[in-house]
Amino acid sequence: MISSKYFAVLAAAGLSISGAVVAQTVPQVPQSSPAMTIPAGTQARLPGAHVQAVAGGKNVLSAASPGVLGADGLPSIEGAQAGNVAGLTYYCTHHKLVLGTSPIVAARNIAKRPDVHSDEFYSLGGKGLLQMTDGNVFDIGTLSKDKRVTTCNDLVKKAQSFK
Secondary structure, three states: OOOHHHHHHHHHHHHHHHHHHHHHHOOOOOOOOOOOOOOOOOOOOOOHHHOEEEHHHEEEEOOOOOOOOOOOOOOOOOOOOHHHHHHHHHHHHHOOOOOOOHHHHHHHHHHOOHHHHOOHHHHHHHOOEEEOOOOOEEEHHHOOHHHHHHHHHHHHHHHHHOO
């Protein structure tokens, strides 16, 4: 009978050998094109050519897009209509950025409106895309978590104001 001490040594040796075999089969990453790095403490800027577009010619802007955020570091929710607010409220509750039943009730109440389901911004809101006044959309997922929470709380208040 093999004692547990010898068994542990054999098991460890077997894992080491199997790990070495796996490590040898992993392909090496080519070093011909190094990845771009951004120095710590700087903010990334997206060139205009790298802005993603969605249906209808709208651009998806991010927190790194110049001039998108206000002085408080938040995007404006003024351009968001009922459909977009309903979709974003769902996004916020689904990602646990707002808690409680109030956001859910507000989203359900807006979703009952007949104009909401035909609004293309309803589905975009469900993906975290905020309707801007200039026709573009802003990806709230690019904000820091505390800014997303603040934006979601503002959106819930706006959702509760719709009747």
